[in-house]
Amino acid sequence: MSETATSAAPAAAVTSGRAAPAPTHRSRSGEARTAYLFLAPYLVLFTVFVLVPIVYGLWISLHAYDFTLPEQPFVGLDNYTGLFDGSSPFAGPFWNSMQATYLFTVLTVPLLLVVPLLVALLMNGKFPGRTVFRAMYFAPYVLGVAVVSVLWRYLLDGNIGLVNYYAGLLGLPDTTPWLTDLPWAWASLVFVTVWWTLGFNAVIYLAALQEISPDLYEAARVDGANAWQRFWNVTLPGLRPVLIFVTSVTLIACVNMFGQSWLMTQGGPGTETRTAIYQIADTGLTNFTSGAASAMSTLFTLSLILVNIVIFVLLREREGGRKGARR
C-alpha cells in the first residue's frame, strides 16, 4: 500500500507538471501531489528498511538460507518444524534461549513496573532539588548498554569487585560469583537492567502523576479516604492508560535483552543466560545460517505478539470493569 504511495508520487508529479503548471494550493490533486512529495524521502527509507525486511524475513525463513553459499533452496516450513521436532541442530539452543529470555522478562518486568512507580511517588511533590534527583536517576539510561555492562562487570567482579568488598564489610559472603554462577548471574542481569532503565519509567510515571487533577485527591480526602485508599482509588486509575504503555515498552525492551548478557556474562555459565536475541544473532550473523535464524525470529516475534495481546486485554478489561463499578 505504501508502494502505491511511493510510486504514485513521480507519476502524479509528471502529469500535473505537464497539464497544470500552476494549480491552486487548495486543489485536491495538487495537495495530494505535494503530500506524496513530502512523504517520499521517509517512505523510501521505510519501505526499504522496514516493510521489505518484514516480508523478506518471512521469505528467508522458508529457505535453507546460508549467507556464504551460492544457492538458497526453498525448504518450506522445514526451518520451523525442525525447531519443534528437534531435528534442527538449533532446536535445543533456541528453546533454551527462549526460556532464558522469558525467565529474565518475568523477573525484570514486575520490578520495572513497581520500583519506578515508588521512585516517582517519592518525587511527586514540590521540594528543592527535585529536578536534580530526577536527572540523576535518569542519567544511567542515557549511557547505553555497553557502558553500563562494562561498568557493572567491574563492580560485580567476584574477586575485586566493589559489591563483594562491601558485602564483606557488612559481614555477608564476600566471594559471591555474581557473573559466573547461577542464580547470581540472573540476579546481576536483572539488577543491572533495573538500575539502568528505572529512570525512564519513573519519568513517564512522574509526568502521568502530575496530570492527575488535585481536585480528585481533595474530593477523596473530603470523603475520608486515607492515603492508601487515595492511592488505590485515585492514583492507580489515573495511571492506567500510561500503565499499558509502560508495560508494553518495558516488556519489549526486556525480551530484546542482548547487550547485558553478551558483555557481562557472555551467555554463561554455559549457555544459561543466552537470550533469544543472542541466539538469533549468533545463528544468523555469526554462523550465517540465516534461514534458521529467521524462523527463530518469527517464532520469537509471534510469542511476543501473543504476550502483548494478553497484557493489553487484561489491562483493558480491568479498566472497563473499574469504570463500570464506579458508575
Next chain:
Amino acid sequence: MSTATSAAPAGAGRERPGRRPAGTDTTASGRRRGKGSPVPRILAYVALVLLTLLFVSPLLYMLVTSFKTTADAGSATPQWIPDSPTLAAYREILGNPATPVLRWFLNSLLAAALQSLLIVATAALAAYALARLEFPGKKLVTLLILATLFVPPVTLLIPNYLIVGQLGWLDSLAAIVVPGAAGAFGVFFLRQFFVSLPPELEEAASLDGANRFQVFWKVILPLSRPALATLAMLSFLTNWNDFLWPVFTLFSPENQTLSAGLSTLQNANAVRYDLLMAGAMIASVPVLVLFIASQRYVVEGVSRAGVKG
C-alpha cells in the same frame, strides 16, 4: 498499543517543553505534607539520598578508576581516591592501533549526528503531510507507519543485515546511519506535535501566497524548534548507544563505534579494568554532557511520548 496512537490529545505539545500545568505545585503529596508530621518527609529524603548514592557512586567509581594504575584498578581494596592518579590508561587506549578509540569516537559522533539529521529531516516532512495534508491513502499510510512502532527490532535484524550486505554497506558508515533512520518514532512524535499547532497561522501564510513548502519551512519548522531539538537529541542518544547492530555490521577495528568498540576492548583486555573504565568514560562524557545541557528536553520528550502519546 492503541493508547499510544489515539490518546494524544490535540494541544498536547502546544506549550513549550518545560511548561508546568497550572496546579502542579499542589500535587497530592504536596498537600498531604502540609499538615502531617515531619517524619514521612524525613524518611522520603533519606530514601532519596540512598537512591542517589546507588545511582551516582558507580559512575563516580568509573571516573576514579579511569585515573588509576593497572595495579590499583585490579586491587581487591577499593580506592575512592587513587594513590597515584595517572592518565596512563587514557594514553594507552588512545595510542593502541588495535583499539583506535579516537577513531571510534569520531565514527560514533559522525554516525549519530548524520542519523539524527536524516531522521529529523525525513520525519518532519512526512509528519507534516500526515498531520496537515489530504491525500488518498492517508489513513492507510498512517496506520502502517504506526503499526511498525510495535514491530520488535529483531524481526528486522537478519533481513536488514542481508539487505545492507546487498547494498554493499557492511562495515561502513552507511550501515549504521541509514537503516536506523527508517524507524516510525520520529514521524509519530512530530505528527503529534504538528497536529497541535493552530492552523490559523498557516492559513494566514498561504493567503499571503506561500505554497505548502514555504508554509512548512517558514511557519511550521520555526514553531517546532523545541520538538525538533528533542527528536534530534533522542535520536543522537539512541544511535550513540546502539550496540547490537554495530557489533555485527562493523568488522574492521577502524570502523567501529565506541559502544561496539568497548566489547573489543573488553575481549582484548579481560582484566584491564583501568582501560575499560577509561574507554567507558570516553563513551559516557559526551552523552552525559549532552544530557545535562538538555536534560529538560530529553526528559520532556520521553514523558511526552509516554503520557501524551
